[in-house]
Amino acid sequence: MYFENIIGQDFAKKYIINSIKKDRINNAYIFEGIEGIGKTTFSYEFAKILLEREDIKNSPDFINIYPEDKNSIKISQIRELISDIIIKPHSNKKVYIIHNSETMTLQSQNALLKTLEEPPSYAIIILITTNKESIIDTIKSRCDIIKFVPISTFNIEKYLDSLGIKNSSIIANFSRGSIGKALELSSSDKFRNIREDVCNYIENILKKDLLYSMDNINSIDIYKNDIITVMDILITFFRDVMMLKQGINNIINIDKMSVIQNISKEISSNKISKIIDIIEDIKNKLNSNCSFSICMQVMFFNIYEVII
Numbered sequence: 001m002y003f004e005n006i007i008g009q010d011f012a013k014k015y016i017i018n019s020i021k022k023d024r025i026n027n028a029y030i031f032e033g034i035e036g037i038g039k040t041t042f043s044y045e046f047a048k049i050l051l052e053r054e055d056i057k058n059s060p061d062f063i064n065i066y067p068e069d070k071n072s073i074k075i076s077q078i079r080e081l082i083s084d085i086i087i088k089p090h091s092n093k094k095v096y097i098i099h100n101s102e103t104m105t106l107q108s109q110n111a112l113l114k115t116l117e118e119p120p121s122y123a124i125i126i127l128i129t130t131n132k133e134s135i136i137d138t139i140k141s142r143c144d145i146i147k148f149v150p151i152s153t154f155n156i157e158k159y160l161d162s163l164g165i166k167n168s169s170i171i172a173n174f175s176r177g178s179i180g181k182a183l184e185l186s187s188s189d190k191f192r193n194i195r196e197d198v199c200n201y202i203e204n205i206l207k208k209d210l211l212y213s214m215d216n217i218n219s220i221d222i223y224k225n226d227i228i229t230v231m232d233i234l235i236t237f238f239r240d241v242m243m244l245k246q247g248i249n250n251i252i253n254i255d256k257m258s259v260i261q262n263i264s265k266e267i268s269s270n271k272i273s274k275i276i277d278i279i280e281d282i283k284n285k286l287n288s289n290c291s292f293s294i295c296m297q298v299m300f301f302n303i304y305e306v307i308i
Contacts, residue, residue, distance in 0.1 A: 033147060059091070086232055093124055198237065236252070242276075
C-alpha cells in the first residue's frame with residue numbers, strides 16, 4: 001500500500017494515489033504546510049513510486065535542491081536543474097525536489113517557469129514550501145497544489161508512544177500539529193525547564209505577593225525567544241483548571257495535577273476565564289511585535305489584579 005508510513009495527510013494520499021492509478025501524474029506539484037508534518041517524507045515516498053526503487057538517494061534520477069547557505073535558492077541552482085532536465089533519465093522518470101521553495105529569488109522563479117511551461121514528459125518537479133504565497137502565480141498555475149494539514153494531537157501522541165517517549169500527551173499538545181516539533185520537544189531540556197518555571201510562577205502567584213510576582217518577570221525574561229511557548233504553557237495550565245472545574249477528564253498537564261487542583265480551589269471559574277483572556281490578549285500583542293518587557297509587565301499586573 002502506498003504511503004503507509006505517512007501519519008495523517010489523508011487528502012494528499014488520496015489525491016496522489018488516484019493520480020497514480022489513473023496515470024494522470026502531473027509534471028509539477030506544490031506541497032504546502034507547516035514544518036514537520038510530513039511534506040518531505042511524502043515527497044520521498046512519491047519519488048520511490050515514480051522511480052520504482054527504494055534507494056532513491058543513490059539514484060541519478062533523484063535530485064534534491066536546497067537553499068544555498070540556508071538563505072535562498074539562486075538562479076544558478078535553477079540553471080543547473082534546467083541543464084540536467086534535458087538529459088533523459090536512466091529509469092522512466094526524473095524527480096526534482098525543491099526544498100524551501102519559498103526562498104527562490106524572483107530570477108530563480110522566472111527561470112523555473114520557462115521549464116514548467118514545456119517540461120519533458122519524464123520530469124516531475126516538487127516544490128516544498130511553508131508559504132505558497134511567496135511563489136509567483138504563473139508557477140502556481142502550472143502546479144497541482146496539495147495542502148498538508150497539521151496532524152491531530154491523537155495521532156502525534158500515538159506516534160510518540162510507539163517510540164517509547166514519556167509525557168507523550170503533553171508533548172503532543174504543544175507540537176502544534178507537527179511531528180517534527182513533537183520530536184524536538186521530546187528531547188528539549190529547554191521545554192522541560194520552561195514548563196517547570198511556568199508551573200513555579202503559577203504556584204507563586206497564588207501567594208498574592210506583588211513583589212514576589214514581579215520577580216517572575218525576570219525569571220521569564222530568559223525565555224524571550226520562546227515567549228509564545230511560555231504563553232501557550234500558561235494558557236494550558238489555566239485551561240486545565242477549567243476542565244477540572246467542569247469535571248471534564250481532558251487534562252493536558254496531568255503530571256502537575258496537584259498544582260491544577262490547588263488553583264482550582266483558590267480561583268473561581270470566572271477569574272480563570274479572565275486570566276486566559278489576559279494571556280491570549282498579550283500573546284496577540286507579542287505576535288504584533290509589541291515590546292516584550294512592557295507586555296510581560298502588563299500581563300503580570302493584570303493577572304495579579306484578577307487574583308487578589
